[in-house]
Amino acid sequence: MQVQPEQHPEHHRSGMAxxxxxxxxxxxxxxxxxxxxxxxxxxxxxxxxLRPGQRFHVPFGKRDLVAVLVDVVAExxxxxxxxxxxxxxxxxxxxxxxxxxxxxxADYYQAPIGELYAAALPVAxxxxxxxxxxxxxxxxxxxxxxxxxxxxxxxxxxxQELLQLLLSSGRQSRTALNARGLNSSVCKALIxxxxxxxxxxxxxxxxxxxxxxxxxxxxxxxxRQVIDxxxxxxxxxxxxxxxxxxxxxxxxxxxxxxxxxxxxQALLLVPEIGLTPxxxxxxxxxxxxxxxxxxxxxxxxxxxxRAWLSAASGVADIVIGTRSAIFTPLPRLGxxxxxxxxxxxxxxxxxVRYSARDLSVVxxxxxxVPVLLGSATPSLESLHNALSGRYQHLRLxxxxxxxxxxxxxxxxxxxxxxQEGFAPQVLRHIGExxxxxxxxxxxxxxxGYSPALTCDDCGWLADCxxxxxxxxxxxxxxxxxxxxxxxxxxxxxxxxxxxxxNLNALGAGTERSEDFLTQSFGNFPVIRVDRDTTxxxxxxxxxxxxxxxxxxxxxxxxxxxxxxHHLPKVTLVVIQDxxxxxxSADFRAPERMGQLLEQVAGRAGRGDLRGxxxxxxxxxxxxLLQLLLxKGYGAFARQLxxxxxxxxxxxxxxxxxxxxxxxxxxxxxxxxxxxxxxLQAMAPPSPELQYLGPVPALLERKSxxxxxxxxxxxxxxxxxxxxxxxxxxxxxGNRNRRLRWAVDxxxxxxx
Numbered sequence: 001m002q003v004q005p006e007q008h009p010e011h012h013r014s015g016m017a018x019x020x021x022x023x024x025x026x027x028x029x030x031x032x033x034x035x036x037x038x039x040x041x042x043x044x045x046x047x048x049x050l051r052p053g054q055r056f057h058v059p060f061g062k063r064d065l066v067a068v069l070v071d072v073v074a075e076x077x078x079x080x081x082x083x084x085x086x087x088x089x090x091x092x093x094x095x096x097x098x099x100x101x102x103x104x105x106a107d108y109y110q111a112p113i114g115e116l117y118a119a120a121l122p123v124a125x126x127x128x129x130x131x132x133x134x135x136x137x138x139x140x141x142x143x144x145x146x147x148x149x150x151x152x153x154x155x156x157x158x159x160q161e162l163l164q165l166l167l168s169s170g171r172q173s174r175t176a177l178n179a180r181g182l183n184s185s186v187c188k189a190l191i192x193x194x195x196x197x198x199x200x201x202x203x204x205x206x207x208x209x210x211x212x213x214x215x216x217x218x219x220x221x222x223x224r225q226v227i228d229x230x231x232x233x234x235x236x237x238x239x240x241x242x243x244x245x246x247x248x249x250x251x252x253x254x255x256x257x258x259x260x261x262x263x264x265q266a267l268l269l270v271p272e273i274g275l276t277p278x279x280x281x282x283x284x285x286x287x288x289x290x291x292x293x294x295x296x297x298x299x300x301x302x303x304x305x306r307a308w309l310s311a312a313s314g315v316a317d318i319v320i321g322t323r324s325a326i327f328t329p330l331p332r333l334g335x336x337x338x339x340x341x342x343x344x345x346x347x348x349x350x351x352v353r354y355s356a357r358d359l360s361v362v363x364x365x366x367x368x369v370p371v372l373l374g375s376a377t378p379s380l381e382s383l384h385n386a387l388s389g390r391y392q393h394l395r396l397x398x399x400x401x402x403x404x405x406x407x408x409x410x411x412x413x414x415x416x417x418x419q420e421g422f423a424p425q426v427l428r429h430i431g432e433x434x435x436x437x438x439x440x441x442x443x444x445x446x447x448g449y450s451p452a453l454t455c456d457d458c459g460w461l462a463d464c465x466x467x468x469x470x471x472x473x474x475x476x477x478x479x480x481x482x483x484x485x486x487x488x489x490x491x492x493x494x495x496x497x498x499x500x501x502n503l504n505a506l507g508a509g510t511e512r513s514e515d516f517l518t519q520s521f522g523n524f525p526v527i528r529v530d531r532d533t534t535x536x537x538x539x540x541x542x543x544x545x546x547x548x549x550x551x552x553x554x555x556x557x558x559x560x561x562x563x564x565h566h567l568p569k570v571t572l573v574v575i576q577d578x579x580x581x582x583x584s585a586d587f588r589a590p591e592r593m594g595q596l597l598e599q600v601a602g603r604a605g606r607g608d609l610r611g612x613x614x615x616x617x618x619x620x621x622x623x624l625l626q627l628l629l630x631k632g633y634g635a636f637a638r639q640l641x642x643x644x645x646x647x648x649x650x651x652x653x654x655x656x657x658x659x660x661x662x663x664x665x666x667x668x669x670x671x672x673x674x675x676x677x678x679l680q681a682m683a684p685p686s687p688e689l690q691y692l693g694p695v696p697a698l699l700e701r702k703s704x705x706x707x708x709x710x711x712x713x714x715x716x717x718x719x720x721x722x723x724x725x726x727x728x729x730x731x732x733g734n735r736n737r738r739l740r741w742a743v744d745x746x747x748x749x750x751x
Contacts, residue, residue: 023047024076025084027067029060030118030126034110034728037067038076040083047072053092053099057085057128066128068117070099089131093312094120098329101366105327105359108721110728110743111352119352120327122295124305131203134306138201139187140171145195158186166196169289173315174198176291179207202313203306205293214285216253223247226394227254230372232262235365239341239386240374241634242396243405244602245566248374250400252337253286255372260290260317264334264369268320269356271343272563278541279320279339287318295321295328323348326356326363333367336360340563341373341382342595347748355746357382376602377595377633380641381746384651399606406573406604406611408629410620420516421508421576426614427520433572434524434552438609440572441555442513443562443600445580447530448472449512450505453480455495457502462492468701473505474532475512485703513576514556521554529557562599568607575600578617578625585698586750587649590624591640598633648690650746654717656724657747658710660694662739665706669694671739672710678730679712683723688715698751705740709750 025039039058041050054069059082066088094102094117102120106113118126125131141163150167153160162182165172177187190196219227230238242248256266270279280294293307293316310316312329319325323346338346338360346357357373358381364371373382373391386393399405411423419427421444433440450473453462462471464482471480471489478491494501505512514528527543534540540560546553550569555561581593597615605611617625628636645652658675660668672694683689692711700706714720724743731741 022074023050024073024081025050025056025069026071026073027056027058027084028070028114028117029058029065029067030112030114031060031065032112032115033732034106034112036070036113038073038078038081039067040081042084042086045087049087049090051092052096053089053094055088055093055125055128057088058082059085066118066126067114068094070103070113088128091131093125093131093309093329095312095329095331097366098327101359101363102327104362104366105352105354107725109352109354109745110724111354116327116352116354119324119348119354122301122304122308124301125308129305131309134203134302134309136173136175136201136204137198138171138173138204139166139177139190139196140199141166141196142194145190148195156189158182159189162186162190163195171199171201173201173204175204175207202315203309205291205307205310205316206303208280208284208292211281211285211288213288214282216257216286217250219250219254220247220398220400222396222398223251223254223400226251226396227258229392229394230255230370232258232370233368234370235368236370236392237361237364237385237390238370238372238392238394239378239382240372240394240396241378241383241386242374242376243399244376244599245399245606246376246396247400248339248376248396249282251396252339252372252374253283255335255337255370256283256287256318259334260287262334263332265311265314265316265330265332266318266335266337267325267328267330267333267360268318268337268339269325269346269360270320270322271340271345272322272560278565283318283320290317291315292318292320295319295325297322323356326359330367333363334369336364336369336371338371338373340375342375342377342379343563344592344748347746349749353742353744353747355748358746377598378637379595380591380637380644381651383637384641404605404610406601406613408601408613408615410625410629411614411616412618412620413616414618420513421616422516422574423616426574426616429572429612429614430517430554430574431521434521434554436571437552438571439547439551439553439555439567439569440574441557441561441567441570441600441603442517442574442576443558444508444510444513444556444576445558445596446472446507446509447483447511447532447558448481448509449475450507451509452506453492454504454506455498455500455502456504457500458495458498460495460497466701466704468699472509477532484699510556510558517554517556525551525553527553527555527557529555529561531558531560534560559596559600561603562596565603566606567603569609570603571605571609571611573601573604573611573613575613575615578615579619579622582619582622582624587644587647588748588750591637594624594628594633594636594640597628648713650713653713653715654720655711655713655747656720657744657750658712658727658741659697659707659744660709660739660741661702661705661707662736663705664738665708667736667739668706668708671734671736671741672708675727675731675741676710679710679723679727682726683719689713689719689723709744 026036029037050072052069056067058067106116150164259266293311311319314331341357347355360371385391413423430440452470453473467484469484479488481488510530518526547567581589601613604613660671662668690713694708694710697707
C-alpha cells in the first residue's frame with residue numbers, strides 16, 4: 001500500500017516554526033482510514049531514539065490515541081504538523097518482520113493499517129500501558145558462579161538445585177524461580193556467596209500449572225513418515241489430513257521439540273479457548289523446561305499483555321493461542337502449527353476480517369520456516385491447495401494404538417414417534433452403553449431450553465426486536481435471549497398479544513435435552529457442555545474431569561464437544577439431527593455439516609473399546625449424507641469441490657463480499673448499488689469477473705441494523721485485489737456516518 005500522509009483537516013491547526021526537525025514520524029493510527037499519518041516527534045525527543053515499532057500517544061481531533069511508528073522520514077508534503085504527545089516505548093515492540101507482515105495483511109484484506117496494529121496488540125498495550133510495567137528481575141550467575149561444578153553446593157540442597165538450574169539455563173526470572181519453590185531466601189544465599197546477582201530483563205510468561213512430566217510415546221510408521229516429510233528449515237507448507245484419533249497432536253509435539261532443540265520458538269494455533277487448558281497441560285508435561293505463553297481472550301488483560309511481551313521479546317519458547325496470536329512478534333520463530341485448520345473461528349467476522357489460517361502460511365514464508373495445517377476434515381481451500389501442489393499433502397490414515405474406526409449407523413426419524421427429539425432405539429443404545437460402565441456422547445448444536453416460543457391460540461412468536469431471529473428460551477436463567485445480539489427479556493408465561501397462557505416451547509436445545517436425559521438415566525451423571533455451562537475460567541476442564549477419569553456418564557453438548565477432546569471411554573456418539581446443512585442457502589453449509597459430523601463421530605472409540613455412532617436424519621437417502629457416511633470425508637469433499645467448480649465458487653475462484661449495514665435498509669442497498677456501478681465501470685462483468693447483488697444477508701437484521709452484501713468473484717486473485725483497493729479508497733468518501741461498510745476478502749459467512 002502506498003504510504004499517504006495525514007490529510008485530516010483538524011490535525012494541522014497549530015502553527016509551527018519555519019524550521020522543523022528533519023525527523024518526521026509516519027504513524028499507524030487506529031482509525032478507519034487506509035493511510036499513515038505524519039507527526040513531529042514529542043518535544044525533547046532525540047532523533048536517534050526514534051525506532052519503527054515504538055508506540056506513541058498522539059492527538060487526533062479531540063481524542064488521544066495510541067499509534068505505532070511505521071517509518072521515520074525527512075519530509076512531509078504538509079506545511080503544518082502536530083507533535084506526538086509522548087513516546088511510550090524505549091524499545092520497539094514490533095520488529096521489522098512483524099511490521100512487514102502487518103502491512104501485507106492490511107493490503108490483502110483492504111484493512112486500515114492502524115486498526116490492524118490495534119488488533120495485533122493485547123488490550124492493555126492497545127490502551128498505552130508501558131511495556132516495562134511487566135519487566136522482570138532475572139537471576140544469573142557471576143563469573144565465579146559459572147566456574148563452579150554442579151555438585152559444589154551439595155550440602156545445601158536448595159542452593160545446589162538453583163545452581164544446577166542456572167548452569168543449565170543461563171538465567172531464570174523471579175516468577176519462574178518462585179513457581180519452582182526456589183524462593184528469595186535461596187536466591188539471597190547464592191547472591192551473598194558472590195555466585196549470582198539480579199539483573200533487569202524482559203517479561204517472562206506467567207508460570208504454568210505444575211504438571212507431572214510425561215515421556216514421549218513411541219511413534220508409528222505413519223507418524224514418522226509425516227515428521228520426516230516436514231523440512232526442519234526453510235519455508236514449506238503442508239496439509240496433514242489425519243483421521244480422528246490418528247495422533248496428529250503427537251506429530252505437532254515432535255515438530256515443536258525439533259524447533260526447540262534448534263533454539264527456535266514454536267507457535268501453535270488452536271480454534272477454541274476451551275481447547276487451550278488441555279493443550280497447555282499436555283505441552284507443559286512434555287516440555288517442563290521450556291517457557292510457555294498462552295494467548296487467548298479468556299485471560300485477564302495483564303496476563304495476556306505479559307504473555308504477548310514474553311513472546312515478542314523471545315523469552316517464551318512455545319506460544320499457544322487462538323486467532324489473534326498470529327500477529328504476535330516471534331523473533332526466534334522456527335515452526336507454525338495450526339490445529340483443526342478447517343475451523344471457522346480462525347476467520348475474524350468483524351472489524352479487520354482476516355484469516356489466521358491463511359496468514360500463517362504468509363508468516364511462515366516471510367520467516368522461512370515450515371507451517372503444518374492439521375485436520376481430520378480439511379477445509380476445501382486447504383485441500384484444493386494440497387491437490388494442486390501448493391501444499392505438501394500428508395496423511396495419517398489409521399488411528400493410533402489399538403483404536404479402530406467407529407461403526408456408523410443412520411437412524412431414520414421421519415414418521416417416528418420421538419421422545420424429546422430422540423428415537424426409541426437411540427435411547428435404548430444409550431442405556432446399554434451406560435450400563436456397561438462406558439460413556440455416551442449426545443451432540444445437539446442448539447443451546448438453551450428451546451429455540452422458539454409460540455402461542456398456540458394466536459400464533460405469536462417470541463421474536464428479537466433487533467434481529468431477524470427468534471428468541472431462545474433459557475429456562476434455568478428464566479429469560480428469553482437472542483443468540484445474535486444478546487438481547488434478553490424475562491421469561492413470559494402468558495401471550496403478550498392475546499394474553500393466553502397456552503404457550504408452547506418448540507424444539508429442544510441442550511438445556512431441555514439435559515432435563516429429559518437426566519430423568520431417563522437418573523443413575524448416571526449427565527454433563528452438559530455449551531457456552532452457558534462453560535462461561536467461567538477453567539469451567540470446561542472441570543466439567544470434563546469425570547469423563548477423563550473414565551466414570552460412566554452421559555456427555556451432552558454443542559460443537560464445543562466435537563473438537564480435540566480425547567475421551568477413551570466414550571464408545572457411543574449420538575448425533576441428534578444431521579440435516580442442518582443439507583438445505584441451507586449458504587453454499588458452504590454442506591461442507592460445515594460434513595466436517596462437524598465427522599468430527600463428532602471421531603469422539604467415539606478412541607481407546608481399546610470399539611465405538612458406535614448413531615446419526616438421526618429425516619433424509620437418510622440424501623446423496624451427500626450417504627457419500628459422507630459410506631465413503632468418508634475425502635470423497636465427500638471432492639464431490640463438493642466438483643460442485644463448486646461448476647458453480648464457479650471458492651476455492652476454485654477468489655471471492656470477496658462488500659458488506660454494508662445501516663438502520664435504514666434503503667441507504668445500505670443504495671450504497672451497494674453505487675458500489676457495483678463503480679466497480680463495473682472499472683471492470684465490467686466477464687467470464688473472469690462476476691458480480692452478484694446487492695442481496696440481503698442470510699441474517700438480514702442484526703442489532704437493529706439491516707445488512708446487505710455485494711458478492712464479487714474472480715478467476716485471478718490479483719485482479720480482485722486491485723479492484724478492491726481502488727474501491728476502498730472510493731468508499732472512504734462515503735459521507736453517511738450512520739452507514740457502515742467493509743470489504744470481506746475470502747468471506748466465510750453469508751450471514
